[in-house]
Amino acid sequence: MTSPTGPRLSDDAAFPRAADVLVVGAGPAGAAAAAHAAASGASTVLLDAAEFPRDKTCGDGLTPRAVSALRALGMTSYLDGRPRIRGLALHGWGATTQVPWPASRFGPFGSAVARTELDDAIRRFALERGAVMAAGTKAVDVVRDSAGRIESVTVRRGGETGSIRAGQVIVADGVRSTLGKVLGRQWHRDTAYGVAGRSYAGSGLADSEWMGSHLELRDPDGELLPGYGWVFPLGDGTVNVGVGALATAKRPAALQLRPVLEHYAAMVRDEWRLTSPPRDIASALLPMGGAVSQVAGPNWMLIGDAAACVNPLNGEGIDYALETGRMAVELLAESRDHTAAWPALLRAEYGTAFAAARRAAGLLTMPRTVPVLGRPGIRSSALMGVVVRVMGNLLTDDDADLVARAWRSAGLGLRRFESRPPFS
Incomplete structure (x- = not known):
């Protein structure tokens, strides 16, 4: 444990000092966990280094499973008026086929919502359920007792340092998981991981009922890449245009994302009636398929992207985020020590x-x-x-x-x- 340095956080009555459940990270995983914990009656603090609304590099697409998870959370009407996506329009090697979402218990429709909107909506839903928000506050360290249980989490806000006592800690601070690293989390790149870039563009087909997916992704020199391109309609006059590639430690993705993305946007310009060049280009690395170790301890768990709960075949993780937020809170009532119970539950589920x-x-x-x-x-x-x-x-x-x-x-x-x- 690193000793806190710098001035203490001021005694602001609005700043939480203790919680039954402290959730670190207010993306879909953390906000869902906070909503479930607060609804169960636990005093719940939701902490994030950012001020909301904030952006997140993502394709913004919601599969039927993610839509179903939003309904299970209680946000049954949130997607009313949002795009109703029937399936994927797949392209490649001179062929195109439209494939509806297969029949399943999750329902027949997906959707798409920019993460600046979606994440803030789930966060606000958690606050309505009774969670307390500490925004602009970064978790940087922990204090543990002799049994390895977290007693408090050291936080920084601006130039000040303080701590929040916690009975249980749920870590949902994303793919890089700063607090997860403090707790011993390791990302293993010998299995496939993702490299992705996304942008936004105006489109005359922003109300399409189909997500575009191009399985034949090439770079500006015409070389075939191990990935795919996407165009997801957001229903607001814009589409999310992105590219993703797969890599491993032995076969790293040797590509420059910006030129590949710009080349792909030019390729789909006529098909999607793009009215502007790609803007707000952002990129990210994605640990996938549970390729991390040390995801739990006596009174803490990693969930969502922090636990590499991302589909290895398409980089999608919102459904896993919402599901693991629920699963983690349910385990709190069943387990006194999550060290073995949480990874066992994740393996059983995924x-x-x-x-x-x-x-x-x-x-x-x-x-x-x-x-x-x-x-x-x-x-x-x-x-x-x-x-x-x-x-x-x-x-x-x-x-x-x-x-x-x-x-x-x-x-x-x-x-x-x-x-x-x-x-x-």
């Missing part, structure tokens, strides 16, 4: 699918694999339906059809041979 998806994503980091699978696949609507179902995280343990059984069997088989299973 481990099999992540094992299969991580292996598939690893294969896709080899550019030659992409056309071998993509060229014949995109001409088969049935096969593309399977791809959308897997990439959209729309398979559950309750599904008993052939595709679901095959995907689970592959994941279970691969887990037996993994040297480092998800979340370990």
